[in-house]
Amino acid sequence: MSRERIDPLLGLLRDPSAAARFQLADWDALIRSARRANLLPRVALDLDERGLTGLVPEAPRAHLEAARVLAAAQAAAVRREVAFIDRALADRGVPIVLLKGAAYLIAGLSAARGRMFSDVDILVPAETLADIEAKLMLHGWASAKTSAYDQRYYRRWMHELPPLKHHTRQTVLDVHHAILPTAARLKPDSAKLLAAAFPVPGEPRLRVLAPVDMVLHSATHLFCNEDVGNSLRDLVDLDSLLRELAVRQGFWEILAGRAAELDLARPLYYALRYARGVLDTPVPDTAIRAADAGRPPPWLRGLMDGLFLRTLHPRHADRALTSLARLSLYVRAHWLRMPPLLLAQHLAVKAFRREESVG
Amino acid sequence: MAGAIPDPSSSALRWRSVPPDALAWRHWGEEWVVRNERNGNTHLLGPVAGRVLELLAHAPGPLATAELTAALDPTLGASAASVEDVLTEFRRLGIAEALPG
């Protein structure tokens, strides 16, 4: 893959010391790019960690400081929210597994550093969903999507309850029973994920996914998820997870095998390819070769390279072509998750309702 | 807290605030403002509530309603009943907890 002229954001993510060479115009581009990508606090903390914040001119430095404050407030809010959820489900008898940002934060992983949070995501056994939903509603959560269509869509075809919003705190909780929809083409077995989940030190009732599974979930989320505006942020997550978790004994050796076992070989292929290609993530050649089992046919790989790399390179955000690329990825993400007939119906309904709200 | 909620009118109850490092407060004249780190909420408290909060936060151990009432400045004119009302409200707001005696 060729690397086009280095966008200041990508340059900084790969090597924070590049900040020393930035002119004001570079900072101007960087702050905008990073804010769009939800990575401004991350950049601020990367610079802090290397003692480089003093090099930043005053005007852009104010934005870095503001972003840091915002991310810290969100992290505190997530901790509180996890405590509320834990208390609400205290007598459930089954462990709940935290996913994504909340998991990184509670487990103390570097992927949580400078992260922007919105919802809390948890994974529970499918058979406990009704009981969990009932307990949560007792403690003040209610369904945020009230149309009958959305209720059906989420429960039957997606892999989660419709998002739950707490009536006083206004926080959102996503309760999943699988990491991909039951109707999707890829079928990772939730029971295996739950069985392998790790306890969190100091939190008797909370679990997180096993390290290899956490990486695979991140890869899946990145390449199968519909929220393509967050692609670079998701890739940064993946990069952080790999740098911290892959140093463990035997990690790389079991990664490809576990991916095959969970039907996630294709997402793993893309994840390693793009993490290494875009962020210089240190992935051993042996791991790349092992992941090759999940590679797509060459014509598709070329297309995906074009689509993803356009989305990931922030500089292109101003150009019309990227909107098309993002839309193509959105359609593809849904394609991976839902049967074609339902996909067309769902997108049509979503499009219709969006116009309704703008009138 | 699992189990049944203790009846606040039982004199066997003892009260404590959430850990003091989770609370921040200021007072000017008779009114107080307090922020609870546990839930991020900020509240306006009257003179009795403010003083009860201060006593609970500084107490080495849980206190009974009668002990709190006795420790209040008499000029506040607070009865045990009004102190109980304050404590019930504190529990609702997540500022204090009741422990069975």
Add this chain to the structure above:
Amino acid sequence: MIVADLARPVLARRLRDEGLRVRTGPVVNRIQSRLPRVAQGIALHYAEYPVEEADGFADFHVNIVTPRGVRRWARPQVHFQFDGMRAFLPLPADQAFAMLEWGLNWCVSANCHQYLIVHAAAVERSGLAALLPGPPGSGKSTLCAALVNRGWRLLSDELALLDFASGFVVPLPRPVSLKNESIAVIRRFAADAVIGPIVQDTVKGSVAHMRAPPDSVQRAGQPARARWIVLPRYESGVGARLSPLGKARAFMCLADQAFNYDVHGRRGFEFLGDVVGGCDCFEFDYADLDAAVGAFDRLSRP
């Protein structure tokens, strides 16, 4: 260089092409728009404001654009874009300048967390600031407009920026927005006030903007210590009445009106406590602007 130094055709071209970089207090806005109404509004209201160089740093990049499509001619609309992304629902094209003002406020309130940002007007006299917090309809903009036409300096009409580092109010002088009857009231009260065109039928009623006094713009680099917190309420029949307000209540009002109080957690609580502790606090009922200004002048005399 200030905006008035640019010839009108040059101003219009810059807005259409690379954007105009205007400094408003601590914030530089790069503004782009092809719309004549926006250029006119900027020429009127931002004449005295510094223009920054193109290869520098702009805090916010905003566009006011007309979307493509049939609506362009039928009932034309405008969008506000922040960093290339549409931020709000579109508005009728005649509200383009008002949309710019609301959008610039939003940029600050959503991003400038180096300050505690309170939804309040702020004015200064003798180096000391009065904060006028209040929800829309409390009359704070009308009162603010009156005061700055009678010798008080405009620090801000909508967003009071409280600086954590210094504890001072940092000026963000921008056009004062007036609504409905206030427009006529201020025209009568201050014949010299420069007020732009009235736009009808916005979600807030009729809206017009009063130009910030040039002195306020020129002194945008001078912060002021907060000394008074005054909760205004327009109350017909009352000349002007200041009533002392307990500081705890003033604290709750400011916290309630602060955009980012929750973002700052414990630190915000302590900081706001310090600010309130150093202020005299009042409720203020008024109907007569001359009496109101008199009351403020007496407040500011030692």
